[in-house]
Amino acid sequence: MSEPELLLPHNRILRYAFHERLTHWVSGFSFLYLMLTGLAFWSPWLFWIAYVCGGPQVSRVLHPWVGLIFVVALAYLYIMWHAHMHTTETDKEWWRNVNHYTKNEDELMPPAGRYNAGQKLLFWGFVICGILLVLSGVVLWLPEYIPWNLRILRYLAVIVHPGAAMLSIGLFLIHIYMSVFAERGALNSMIGGDVSRDFVRRYHPGWYKEVMGDSTQALPPK
Amino acid sequence: MSQETMRVQKISAHAGTVPGEGTQREYTVSKLIDTTTCIGCKACEVACMEWNDLPFGETFFDNTYQTMPETRWNYWNLILFNEHEKEDGSLMWLMRKNQCMHCADPGCLAACPSDGAIIQYTNGIVDFQQEKCIGCGYCITGCPFNIPKFNPETKRVYKCTLCADRVGEGLEPACIKACPTGCLHFGSKEDMKELAEKRTTQLREHYNFPNAGVYDPAGVGGTGVMYILHDATQPELYGGLPKDPHIPLAVRLWKGPIKWLGNLAMVGGIIGLFIHYLRFGPKDKEDEQIREEIAAAQEKEVKAREENRAAVRAEVNQEGGEPSKGGHPR
Ligand code: HEM
Ligand code: SF4
Ligand code: SF4
Numbered sequence: 001m002s003e004p005e006l007l008l009p010h011n012r013i014l015r016y017a018f019h020e021r022l023t024h025w026v027s028g029f030s031f032l033y034l035m036l037t038g039l040a041f042w043s044p045w046l047f048w049i050a051y052v053c054g055g056p057q058v059s060r061v062l063h064p065w066v067g068l069i070f071v072v073a074l075a076y077l078y079i080m081w082h083a084h085m086h087t088t089e090t091d092k093e094w095w096r097n098v099n100h101y102t103k104n105e106d107e108l109m110p111p112a113g114r115y116n117a118g119q120k121l122l123f124w125g126f127v128i129c130g131i132l133l134v135l136s137g138v139v140l141w142l143p144e145y146i147p148w149n150l151r152i153l154r155y156l157a158v159i160v161h162p163g164a165a166m167l168s169i170g171l172f173l174i175h176i177y178m179s180v181f182a183e184r185g186a187l188n189s190m191i192g193g194d195v196s197r198d199f200v201r202r203y204h205p206g207w208y209k210e211v212m213g214d215s216t217q218a219l220p221p222k
Numbered sequence: 223m224s225q226e227t228m229r230v231q232k233i234s235a236h237a238g239t240v241p242g243e244g245t246q247r248e249y250t251v252s253k254l255i256d257t258t259t260c261i262g263c264k265a266c267e268v269a270c271m272e273w274n275d276l277p278f279g280e281t282f283f284d285n286t287y288q289t290m291p292e293t294r295w296n297y298w299n300l301i302l303f304n305e306h307e308k309e310d311g312s313l314m315w316l317m318r319k320n321q322c323m324h325c326a327d328p329g330c331l332a333a334c335p336s337d338g339a340i341i342q343y344t345n346g347i348v349d350f351q352q353e354k355c356i357g358c359g360y361c362i363t364g365c366p367f368n369i370p371k372f373n374p375e376t377k378r379v380y381k382c383t384l385c386a387d388r389v390g391e392g393l394e395p396a397c398i399k400a401c402p403t404g405c406l407h408f409g410s411k412e413d414m415k416e417l418a419e420k421r422t423t424q425l426r427e428h429y430n431f432p433n434a435g436v437y438d439p440a441g442v443g444g445t446g447v448m449y450i451l452h453d454a455t456q457p458e459l460y461g462g463l464p465k466d467p468h469i470p471l472a473v474r475l476w477k478g479p480i481k482w483l484g485n486l487a488m489v490g491g492i493i494g495l496f497i498h499y500l501r502f503g504p505k506d507k508e509d510e511q512i513r514e515e516i517a518a519a520q521e522k523e524v525k526a527r528e529e530n531r532a533a534v535r536a537e538v539n540q541e542g543g544e545p546s547k548g549g550h551p552r
Contacts (some may be wrong), residue, residue: 041335041358043485050356056336057377060356061510104499126515142479143359144372148292154363155472158333162476166484172490182505198516202506 006211011197013211015189020080024190030066031172037063038165064141067134074130081123084114090206091117093148104182106202113206118178122171129168136161228390234334248344249410250326251389254320254418256450257460258434259405262287262301262317269400270321271301274345276473295371298382298399302461316452318460319397319406320383322369324348324446329469330381332477333364339371346411346446347386352378358534365443366467380538384446414448441468447539 006014016024037059040050044103050056094101094117095108100108101118115123139146139157146153179186185199200208229246234442267289272278276296281289287303304316328348331340339354340361350361352369357377361370370379384394394408407414418436425434435454438444449463457463468474 041356043481044237044335044337047235047237047335047337056354056356060358061377102502104502106505140358143362144374148368151363151470155470158360158363158476159472159480162480162484166487169488173488173491173495177499181499183504186505 008194012194012202013197014193015195016193018193021193022192023073023076023080027070029076030070030073030193031168033066034063035165035169035172042162044166051163064137067137071130071134074126080129085120085123087117087120088113091120111205112203113210114204116203122175125171126168129164129171132160132164133168136164228343228345228347228386230341231344232328232331232339234331234338234340237337238292246344250346251408251446252346252411252414253384253395253447254407254414254450256405256407256421257316257318258450258452259403260301260317260319260430261403262303262315263402264289264301265400265402266319266397266406267297267299267301269396270382271297272357273388273396274298274383292368293371293381295380298322298380298455299324304459304461306459316460318449318463321365321447322348322384324384324441326443326445327469328471329364329366329442330361330370331364332469333360333473335360343386345389347384347389348446349383349386350381351378352376352380355379364469364473365468366464411444411446418448418450425450425452437463439464439467441466
């Protein structure tokens, strides 16, 4: 992407364009509905959630359709972002230092690019879980069309679908924690689309260099 | 359809205890189906349709007596016709009345996610409560006998009720009542076992069926429908009756260890993240260096502005007139 678009007035940097934000929230809210209705069917202790999500029968009817929306949004996110998500040497270094990251010692971390290694893992985790969920989900959706001698598919689906759901719920929790609570400013990157230069310099020094080019006058004074 | 006359002992997907459990004693009931005296007349099929008021569905014809390959949501009781060639080359019919087995340990109930959609009465009858069914089909996956069937129109699942409504009133199931040869029996499980023992002994000792035996598979805790088979070592011959049926391993894993691992991981994860926040807080909290840099930059800017102003003032003083318009810094 060319630099001028990304540099906004008032020392702001554009992180996500409108179509990226919209797709993200379509996938996010559909995931939320899927997680809630899914959990209702996952545990008798959570079955009441189904009443909140439109009633048990409605939840059952909607869950797979919302699942399709989720997968389409996820596929579009993949198209938009996968180029940024390949593992680099810095990422390997990042994982070796991950304990500093968890202790908020970000200055000890190798300089991440547009995405740090953890964010890349989150991305690939969601992509893989999404594929597993849609494949097993279709089997769960239409059990009456799976003939008796292919019942192994149904047995696989009842293991794979909740398994992948648990994995993705784990990713989801960490994602919410990081973007809402831990990294102040991250949430706005997905709402307003922009972040401060300070934010980019701190969390994505590699990308900062890319965005700012050589124009050192933009850097806060050393 | 809940039977006020019968107590419930198991409820699907129920959080907590079963109300009224153990407050009444009841016989466990059972059908006993003697395949050796079944003549394949389908009277039981008709009785089932009649009593349960099931809408008619299309049958098919494949040059045999078989009217359809398996039970349907509106056809709960189906005779399976199997032509069997004996060792001496002669033919024999193996006919089996297929329906829900009313397992003591029902896979359908274990799999069901909807509170109270499947219940088991104290007398052992496993009954679906369609008004609570969400149509997920998990019961189809849980059943080792391929019994629950989905109706795409109502999006609910149906199967044989063992005529719970009749049994609750002290009657025998409709199929039992209709059988003209007396090959169908109904009573307490104990009585039926005794009868089955007598009949299989007879078959072994007087009818040259040395392998005759009772089908009451222990893998599902025994069933509320028992069969007398000419050859109990080969139940598969009777239209694929499984030799050692179990709730499928995948279903047991799913409803057991996986569920608990998942619950533990989710609750542990939420607690863990909360504690992490208490301990470390947000990431930019202690980032003093950057705070200082920002403060320094602001200070510098303020200073520059003051210097600029001072310069403008000096200019004004010198010329004795108004400052030029573009002189204010932006
Ligand atoms: C991608 C497309 C998806 C399809 C087609 C799909 C379909 C289904 C179907 C048919 C069921 C059976 C019960 C029901 O309908 O609720 C189910 C259960 C479930 N789904 Fe999905 N789903 C999808 C995505 C997801 C996602 C993204 C999650 C995220 C958490 C999820 C979580 C669950 C859970 C937890 C269950 C309950 C599993 C259990 O009973 O143990 N699903 N899904
Ligand atoms: S035969 Fe199938 S439907 Fe009937 S009680 Fe057993 S598991 Fe449930
Ligand atoms: S289809 Fe109905 S009866 Fe079968 S498992 Fe789902 S909710 Fe229970």
